[in-house]
Amino acid sequence: MKRLKWGMIGGGEGSQIGPAHRLGAQADGNFVLAAGALDADAQKGRAYAMELGVAGDRAYGNWQEMLEGERNREDRVDLVTVATPNSTHFEITKAFLEAGFNVLCEKPMTMSVEEGEEIVRVARASGKICAVNYCYSAYPMVREMRQMVASGQIGRVRLIVTNFSHGHHGDATDADNPRVRWRYDPAMAGVSGQFADCGIHALHMASFVAGDQVRSLSADFASTIPSRELEDDAMVNFRMEGGTVGRLWSSSVAIGRQHGFDIQVFGETGGMRWASEQPNQVYYTPVGGRTQIMEKGEPGLSNEAARLSRVAIAHPEGFPLAVANIYVDLAAALRGATRDALPMAEDGLRSMAAVYAAVDSAAQEGAWVDARPPMLRA
Ligand SMILES: NC(=O)c1ccc[n+]([C@@H]2O[C@H](COP(=O)([O-])OP(=O)(O)OC[C@H]3O[C@@H](n4cnc5c(N)ncnc54)[C@H](O)[C@@H]3O)[C@@H](O)[C@H]2O)c1
The missing domain is CATH 3.30.360.10 (Dihydrodipicolinate Reductase; domain 2)
Structure with a gap:
């Protein structure tokens, strides 16, 4: 099975939800972390991405750099996860969708209904997947x-x-x-x-x-x-x-x-x-x-x-595995299958x-x- 290339924005070291995404995305071998702008602090974000195995030229200082760096690559990431604080979701998700990337956005997807409608419009027009992490x-x-x-x-x-x-x-x-x-x-x-x-x-x-x-x-x-x-x-x-x-x-x-x-x-x-x-x-x-x-x-x-x-x-079913299930469905959808349950x-x-x-x-x-x-x- 060909592994899908995955990029992450936010979810830096010490964040609450970052580890759940990394475990979730990578648990089944569907995704490999290939790029990231992980932290509000550029230096920390780059260093942590490289610690996680991301190549130096794909460990970005911020999401704009990542967008520019990835959009023209032959081996661009197949999916971008947006796990930054709420107020940034709209801008980042919209920009990546418009550039033709598939996105998994953390909740709440936007800060307003108008922004939400804009994301739905852009996602529909792009033909790309825009999923939201209602992992439960x-x-x-x-x-x-x-x-x-x-x-x-x-x-x-x-x-x-x-x-x-x-x-x-x-x-x-x-x-x-x-x-x-x-x-x-x-x-x-x-x-x-x-x-x-x-x-x-x-x-x-x-x-x-x-x-x-x-x-x-x-x-x-x-x-x-x-x-x-x-x-x-x-x-x-x-x-x-x-x-x-x-x-x-x-x-x-x-x-x-x-x-x-x-x-x-x-x-x-x-x-x-x-x-x-x-x-x-x-x-x-x-x-x-x-x-x-x-x-x-x-x-x-x-x-x-x-x-x-x-x-x-009788073994406990962990919360990160619910996140992993979102990624399982995303991977299947990216490979062309229908996944009606994906939020x-x-x-x-x-x-x-x-x-x-x-x-x-x-x-x-x-x-x-x-x-x-x-x-x-x-
Ligand atoms: N689905 C769920 O069950 C669930 C659970 C927890 C949090 N969340 C959501 O996840 C998002 C993040 O929450 P958290 O609790 O992990 O926050 P957090 O404050 O613990 O971590 C946020 C991370 O994003 C980084 N960051 C901030 N601005 C950035 C930017 N512009 N570019 C790149 N990185 C940036 C920070 O440096 C930090 O590493 C929120 O939207 C929250 O609602 C969802």
Whole structure:
């Protein structure tokens, strides 16, 4: 199998998400790190790229240098991952798409709906892949839940309850720490804090499992630590196109909750529950029946769950492997296969439209507002 050449922007030494991408992209031998502009500090970025095995002439000081350096090479990278802070995603992703590169962008894909629409337009015009790293959707048992909904096993989905609430920004005495403070500063984070950071993962998960899209929502935002301009707690009610009722709670001040991402799906003939802290199990209850624990790796699961299970039954399925599954699908797509489950620019755009709708709704005391991006309305 020919290895695909991979480039990375951001994700430098000490970054949170960089190691997950490197492990994810390279775990299966699909991608080899061939180029990078890894750090805001040019010197550090070059040095670290070379430490990771990138040739000196492809260890770039910044993304503009990388774009110029790669665009005219015969052996240009097949895929560029954008893992920089949020406010830079749009500019970098757009520039690389326009130059004919395939891109995997971190979430949130952009800072505004207009930028999101522009990325979708550019991606469509370029014919290149622009994927977004909603990596939780690549857990095998999340795929199993999606498959169970699609095959009608729990009937029409009436209700979804999902949370992405942790307590890691709950210490008011740490609120001025620069690594925390920017997330609640509109100049750095945009129009939303916690909802745009974590809530959109939960909203994407709801759509992904239900096989449906959010149509409208109502939000209540709170900055429970008063020095914060943007919300650190959000309660969002939503309705899906097919009528499913949704409840989403996202918080960063829920002290005691660690990762805190879970989803419950309630259908006409059964219910399911999954939590990212126990990603190997789905709890399934048929109507009038006993609760069953479905385990990753056991016989009888869908092909999709089986395909993405990497370790034997009862072994923990790590978060980086969910990222790896995004890369598995990207590699397959780059080689011409169809991968319908890959989160795409449209998903990034829908998230941004939901963020703006939530901000709008919260400002109107929870009024119901249209959450669909204009370009994707029927
Ligand atoms: N999908 C997920 O589950 C998930 C999880 C964590 C973070 N993220 C996203 O990943 C992105 C990065 O988050 P993080 O927590 O790793 O941030 P971080 O602050 O830990 O690291 C950011 C890295 O990007 C580098 N950088 C900054 N500006 C740059 C530029 N212009 N060019 C090149 N490199 C630059 C920094 O030097 C650093 O190495 C964010 O958009 C975040 O929302 C996604």
